[in-house]
Amino acid sequence: MKIALAGNPNSGKTTLFNAITGKIEHVGNWAGVTVSKKEGIIKKTVNPSDTRITAVDLPGAYSMSPFSSEETITRDFIKNEKLDVIVNIVDATSLNRSLFFTTQLLALGIPVVVALNKSDLTKKKKTTINIANLSAQLGCPVVETIAANSSHNGLETLISKVIEVNGQPQTAPFSDQGVDLKNPQSVEYFDTQRFEFVKDLVGKVENRQIKSNAQTNQDIADRFLAHKWLGLPIFALVMWSVFSISQTHLGPILADTLVGWIDGLYALVEGLLGDQVSPVLSALLLDGIIGGVGAVVGFLPLIMVLFFLLALLEDSGYMARVAVVMDRFFKKVGLSGKSIIPMVIGTGCAIPGVMATRTIQNERQRRTTAMLTPFMPCGAKLPVIALFAGVFFNDAAWVGTAMYFTGIAIIIFGALMVVRITGEKNARTFFILELPEYRFPSIKRAIVSTLARAKAFIIKAGTIILLCNAAVQIMQTFNWQLQVVAEGAEQTSILAGIATPFAFVLIPLGFGVWQLAAAAITGFIAKENVVGTLAVVYGITNFIDTEELALVAGGSDVAGIMGLSSVAALAYLMFNLFTPPCFAAIGAMNAELEDKKWLWGGIAFQFGMGYVVAFITYQAGSYITTGALGQGFVYGLIACLALFGALIYCVNQGERKAQQTLALYTA
């Protein structure tokens, strides 16, 4: 038996889905978190019967008349899939709007059960709903639910009702017989009637003590949190707290402990292997696998704390307010206020960040956001930042902060360019966003979501990163004749052979060394790989503990191991952060951009950006610190000028298009 969960955005479909299936899909307190359908089997605790029920969680929709892509998915799915029962999740606090969709679902001929969700909130608002009457009026069972609660949530009753109505006929309370779906006027007429029907119905079943348009405490909170000027420092403070807790306070404390365990494992395995094992195998196991993967896993606590705090933030309802505060600024550069949500999520991971762009209605704004979100340093880039800050800058806090601000600056610049290239500088866009109610974020949900992320991270470390590090170790150990590379002849290894041509291009950026080029290349598979590969190629297993680095370097300048100046190191860090993201994120970009021209344009922009930023950092930095320009200045300058030329050409084309459109409108 198959059931679908359908309802308005932010009515709690995914929370209910997770509660009945035991899955851990991503939830957040704003409209449009779920962007594609998800399936799961309903667990025994809520479904004690023998019937096996598959539940499908659908993206939210306000109606069956499509407006955004999510609503299209919902409509197509409900119409095409052979569903046995539809569970309509209705936000009990806004019946007047929600039941519009309900009456449309009831007309499909598939039995419907209404889950009157957030029923705890109605009590708080002194609103009473006559459930029996509502059920009678709609002609379907209505069950009060609180999906966010772990007990007394009404879910068991809901599922038993689902089984009860399975196979029963469904009658529609509102008939739109005679509607001509091809004629907008006819559809509008019937939909107006439908709203009238709902209004009458709600008038009969609902008793509201406080009118919904009266000012509430929530509105007062909004006045501060989304205040024209106050809203900005509040947002800055919130984000600063998130990053400082995860990266300088709680995160590193936990990370140190974990690194201690990894070191212990290294020593243990080293002892177990003894001297009898071949040096190649022991190097592969110790440096390649434990060292490389360990270097990455050591940063897990930082990332987990970050995800935990972001989950709390998403759950609170604050993100929608940030979108409101940022709208007027983002509008100036051609983005939407909603673009801030993908970017904040992108500080955790670019993939959900890019997917969160789907709530942005305007196509250009959506695509631009999807293309630029990966410039926000994500959780996987944290190890890279932490490594370079630790090794070259004495753990200075400004390094991390500067990376985020550089990311923001690039996003603003990129948005300004894209709006000009597309020739939509003068185009009008609208902003509308539902303001969800604030709620105290659930610690339990945040923990569950953090653990899910941690699991994914560990799986990634245990598969892709492990394989990469093993491959890097092997390619470094052998030369093209498949002989073990002799000491002092590292540049004859396969890895050096592959990476050297790339290194050549990187000379003007200050890091034209094959080891660093190899690390940057493996970074495209997963950004943590940069750290893993560096650990392998330089034979350093503990990157968080700079004392050990000093030890490896024989007490000399730690930076000496990599043969980089601080300026070149900063350039290398920026290059890794601001080139295209990992392949998985590029895949997400591809899915959201839905256009090859945009995808390749985006990747080209990201490559060009990484190159130019690193070039400027290295050359200008060298000039400031040493009084002389760095290596390969002229070649790099030519490359950068060519990139700028291409950008200016595209912008000019777009400007011309904009002028033509303008001329067309005013003609």
Next chain:
Amino acid sequence: MNQAVLNFLPARAVTWLQSKNNSNKTHPAAKNLSLAEINKEYVIEDVVAADKEIVNFLFTLGCFKGQTVTVISLLSENYVIAIKDARYSIDADLARAVLLL
């Protein structure tokens, strides 16, 4: 509709307005949501925007002719409005598209 007014509107809006309005009623002087008083309930006269999608979308939220709307507050140049028991934040451009009686 006055020709001078038409000249300043985007072409799509003009054709759309013409197709919709057989009468010679004009909207520019009408009161819109951006001029509404806070905490006062208004009845919507019409929703007029060049972008048909946004008009349809507002419709599905219950924001269309004959329905009531209240401005709750003005936040960061956005209007917080209450329609059908829910709160939305809309920008000034969209607020101007919602004409009031």
